[in-house]
Amino acid sequence: MLLERMLQSQGFGSRKHCQQLIKNGAFSIQDEIITNPKHKLDLTQPNFEVYGKPYTYREHLYIALNKPQGYECSHQATHHFSVFDLFDDVSMNRGIQCVGRLDQDTTGLLLLTDDGQFLQALTHPKKHVAKVYQMEVADVVTDEQVRQLTQGVELRNEEGIFAATEVMRLDEKGLQMTIHQGVYHQVKRMIAAVGNKVEKLHRAQIGQLTLNDLPEGEWIHLNAEQIEQAKFRSKL
Numbered sequence: 001m002l003l004e005r006m007l008q009s010q011g012f013g014s015r016k017h018c019q020q021l022i023k024n025g026a027f028s029i030q031d032e033i034i035t036n037p038k039h040k041l042d043l044t045q046p047n048f049e050v051y052g053k054p055y056t057y058r059e060h061l062y063i064a065l066n067k068p069q070g071y072e073c074s075h076q077a078t079h080h081f082s083v084f085d086l087f088d089d090v091s092m093n094r095g096i097q098c099v100g101r102l103d104q105d106t107t108g109l110l111l112l113t114d115d116g117q118f119l120q121a122l123t124h125p126k127k128h129v130a131k132v133y134q135m136e137v138a139d140v141v142t143d144e145q146v147r148q149l150t151q152g153v154e155l156r157n158e159e160g161i162f163a164a165t166e167v168m169r170l171d172e173k174g175l176q177m178t179i180h181q182g183v184y185h186q187v188k189r190m191i192a193a194v195g196n197k198v199e200k201l202h203r204a205q206i207g208q209l210t211l212n213d214l215p216e217g218e219w220i221h222l223n224a225e226q227i228e229q230a231k232f233r234s235k236l
């Protein structure tokens with residue numbers, strides 16, 4: 001791939017801008033500065049530097065963020081910060097989007113990507129990718145509430161029954177459950193439907209992918225194995 005095209009594909013700006021960067025001596029690979037924009041790159045060696053900062057060539061971006069409270073999943077956040085404020089221009093130029101949404105007050109695992117097929121695979125309602133949520137609720141969780149959540153509840157303006165699996169009490173007012181769809185405010189509405197109220201919500205897992213020790217507000221690029229873990233479909 002031509003060097004100027006590679007840089008453009010990675011979010012460094014227009015082709016003209018990338019040509020200029022290269023001519024200015026900003027690009028180096030294995031300690032060698034290359035100033036010819038038409039240089040043919042061997043992408044089996046994907047690591048390079050721009051102005052001394054390390055980057056890795058990636059055909060697509062697959063990002064896991066540990067979302068903090070107070071961040072909206074929209075570009076034009078109105079009352080809070082936007083999750084996109086947590087990313088640099090180079091990632092933003094690639095048009096990353098959230099894979100599904102978390103409410104501004106929900107914390108935890110949020111995926112972002114510029115790969116439309118990956119986004120579709122994870123958000124299509126029929127794909128049944130499991131999402132594990134942990135929450136604190138307002139009132140003590142009863143056996144009846146656990147039973148109802150497991151059997152399924154109706155949600156206003158939504159078709160069908162919404163059931164959770166692996167519903168587990170963590171303590172008196174702590175609950176963990178797995179859902180397999182992703183309709184608007186689904187967890188909060190399911191909990192309201194059984195007569196309780198979510199006070200704090202955290203997403204711990206998507207498919208088989210967990211946050212591990214990723215600190216709040218930080219993000220990582222997923223490797224091939226982690227991408228497959230995120231796509232893992234439950235047998236429903």
Ligand code: URA
Binds near residue numbers: 102103104106184187
């Ligand atoms: N369900 C909700 O109610 N809120 C979220 O942020 C995610 C799932």
